[in-house]
Amino acid sequence: MSDAAAGARALELVGLTRRFGDVVALDDVTFSVEAGQMVGFVGPNGAGKTTAMRIALGVLRPDAGEVRWLGRAVDAETRRRFGYMPEERGLYPKMRVLDQLVYLARLHGLEPEDARARAAAMVQALCVADRGGDRAESLSLGNQQRVQLAAALVHRPEVLVLDEPFSGLDPVGVDVLSEMLRGQADAGVPVVFSSHQLDLVERLCESVVMIDRGRVVASGRIGDLRAADPRRLVRVEVSGAGEEWIERVTGVRVTEPLPDGGIVELSDGVSGSDVLDAARAVGPVRHFSVVQPSLSEIFRRLVTR
């Protein structure tokens, strides 16, 4: 994706660098999120995800690099049309839910009338309409999370940046949020969110950006990342054999142990049938397949720990 092509409708982070004292939190981070795309932003703790998102929202300033939207460097005025959900959830504990949303909508530039209508519509859509007059602190954590999402969406953002939006949600909450984000992306909003739940990212996103120690280690469509993975992986299980035997097979490295076997990476010169032979020697083979590396496996390979 060339700069010129992406310039049309995309959130671009270009060459972002940020230091905190001697720590380099971001080192020349570049990636873009196109309109209508949902991008997962993944990386280990402390990799720089939150810093990058804060910079995208103007909460922090970069030492170098810039953030662009529609091909232009964003200013405070543009950022007001972004929607943001920080990792550390934040609501005024003593303020009423509806007032809170109206206030935030006003800060994002909505006129009073519009702000009230949108706030009411948001609590309706997120099924917390009956709590609109309650103080935020009296809501359950799940409902506070919904209000937090409402706060990010209340002003019809043109861009959505969410830091760990799924953390702490129950499966139903995950589904509701997934659907809302999908809806936003389908409406043409670039959506980028960070998450440690890689299976979830794999399910929801077409593309990911992987970051480690402040550097982007991989980015692009998940399918392409898989195809680019040079490893050959095999999943093999032998009924009742336990998990020990697989460790003794020569020429493979276990990437993920399973109860009766595991997923192994084949070394050069070792073929799948070698592994199958080894398995047969142990007992009846219940499962044998060549597998695509999952996002978690790609992550483990690229992220040095």
Added chain:
Amino acid sequence: MNRERSLWPIVARREFVERARDRGFQVSTSITLVLLIGVIVISALFNRPTSFDLGVVGEGSDAIAQDVVVAAKALDIGLDVHELADTTAARRAVDAGDADAAIVDAQRIVVRASPPAQLVALIQAASLRQRSRQALVSSGLSVQEVDRALLQAPLPVDALQPVNAKRREAASVAFVGVLVLYGQLFAYGYWVASGVVEEKSSRVVEVLLATVRPSHLLRGKIFGIGLLGLAQLLLIGIVGFVAAKGVGTLDFPSEAIATLGLVLAWFVLGFFFYASLFAVAGSIVSRQEDLQTTMTPLTIVIVASFFIGISATSSPDSTLAVVASLLPFSSPLVMPTRIALGDATWWEIVASIVVSVGATAALIPVATKIYSRALLRSGRVRIRQVLRGREA
């Protein structure tokens, strides 16, 4: 960028509305008003001008009573004379407390237990004058001669330390003003600090910073809270004025209004100064529990200024009061008193305002800098470190 400029009033509006709607605020305001009215009414009861009820019965008593009325008036003592039917009625009236004393047949003064000394002295003097007059007239002198001899002008009184009623009232109004101003500066300054901590500890600040600049957030907070403080002060002032006027405590209402105006003006001056400092105190901690520690230096300064302010109501021209009325942190609590008591020269007033405004103008950028940089930091933030560091 008009839109961006219009953000801080939205912040200010929230601060004002949310706090004014707070039940705690409404209750404490009501309590303040009730206390104020109570104090005014009680002090009016205690400071009521002396006044007596005098019963008269029998021949000659009334003449003495009229003489007492004239003499009492000269001493600014109120006197109501009640004609009573007979001695029994007079004794009953005195016993029931309807009359403080009764003159019976111009012969005898009836009182209840301990005689009201002032009243009895007046009656004694009047009766003495009456009897002397009768004695002299009956000894052959003409009425004119007797009157010329007896009706002498009282001796003039030369007070070495004359009581200035106007000044005394100004001092008490100023005293109340210092008291209220101290309370307002402290309470509303604390609100700024705890409001900053609330936003930090609830993490809502990060949501806000995605759309509002820290400097605008701070400005909105200070203006919103300050406006509420000013409104409450005005309400207290008006209620206090009306109550004092109602019970007749105020002899110089226009001076009281002027003092109220001074208090309002110096609240504005003092509030912006202190609010900036309180915002810093709030921004460098992440939990309400830690706020007390960072507020301690401010608390000490305000309390010390308060005591200087109180002492200034009795000695407004002391060196301490003069110096304190020029320093930005103490002038709000001292200068209004000195002006109200007429002890501040015009150049002192101008200097005080200039220093106050100048100090605040110099302080705000520094406070904003610390505030902006400390907002996203957690734990106890060191001011020096923040100032030396870089922007968020």
